[in-house]
Amino acid sequence: MEHLHLPHHHQEGPELEVIKSHLAQAEYFQPAADAFKQLSDSTRIRIFWLLCHYEECVINISSMMDMSSPAISHHLRALKSSGLITSRRDGKEVYYRAADTAESQLLHNVIEQVMQIQCPK
Amino acid sequence: MEHLHLPHHHQEGPELEVIKSHLAQAEYFQPAADAFKQLSDSTRIRIFWLLCHYEECVINISSMMDMSSPAISHHLRALKSSGLITSRRDGKEVYYRAADTAESQLLHNVIEQVMQIQCPK
DNA sequence: ATAACAATTAAACAAATGCTTAATTGTTAT
C-alpha cells in the first residue's frame, strides 16, 4: 500500500498515516458538519436550546423569538429534517421539542458548556 | 417586573420565565453559534480536526485536503480569527495548529463524539 | 540583487442562506 507523499516532511511516523487516511474520508465528518450547520445560525441555536427545555407550539416560539411564524417554521423544518427535533400535532397546533437522541443531548450540553466558557458567571 | 405574555398558555411556573429571559438574551448564544459556524463547513471541520492532532504548514494542509492554497488560506484565516487555531512563522512556512483553549478542546471532543455516534465501528 | 518558494490578499462569481409577503393546507368551532 502506497502513501500519498506530502510536499514537505515535517512529521514522521505511522500516526501521521492514520491521520491522513482518516482525513481523506471526508464523509466521516459530514454528520458533525451538518449538525453544526444547524446550530450555526443564532436563531436556530436559540430555538433548539429552547426545545431542549420545553415543548412548544409554533406561535409561542415565534412570540418568544420575536419573529414571524413563516420564518420560524422554516427553521423548525431544517432542525427537524436534520433529526435534532421532533414534532406532534395536537388539534390546530403543532408542538416541537428536542429529539430524544444521544446527538441532541450531546449538542445541548456543548451549547451550555460553550456559554459557560464564554460567559462565566 | 412584567412578563411578556405568550399567545397560548401551555406551560406554567417560574422556570418558564427563566427560559424566556435567557432566550431573550440572544448574545449569550452568539459565541456558540460562531464556533459552530466555523465547523459547519466540511472543509473547515476537517482542517480543524487535523490541526488538533498535528501542526502543519499551509502547503501540506492543501495537499492533504486536495485543495488550492488560496482556498485553504481563506479557511485558516476564518478559523484563526475565531480563535480556534493559532499560527507561527518559521522561515518561509507558516505552521498552524489548534489553539490551546478550553473551547478548542471541547469542540474537538464533540467532533469525535458525533463521529462515534454516527459512524459506530 | 534576483530568483524561487510559501503564503496571503483581491477581484469576481456561482451557489446557498435567511427573511418577507402572499397564498395554501389543516383543524376546530359555530
Added chain:
DNA sequence: ATAACAATTAAGCATTTGTTTAATTGTTAT
C-alpha cells in the same frame, strides 16, 4: 358549510459563503 385560527409552503430578494484565478507580500538561497 363557513369562519377563524395554526402552520406550512412558495416566490422573490438581499446577503453571505466558498471557490477560482491573478496579483502581491514575505522569506530564503544563490
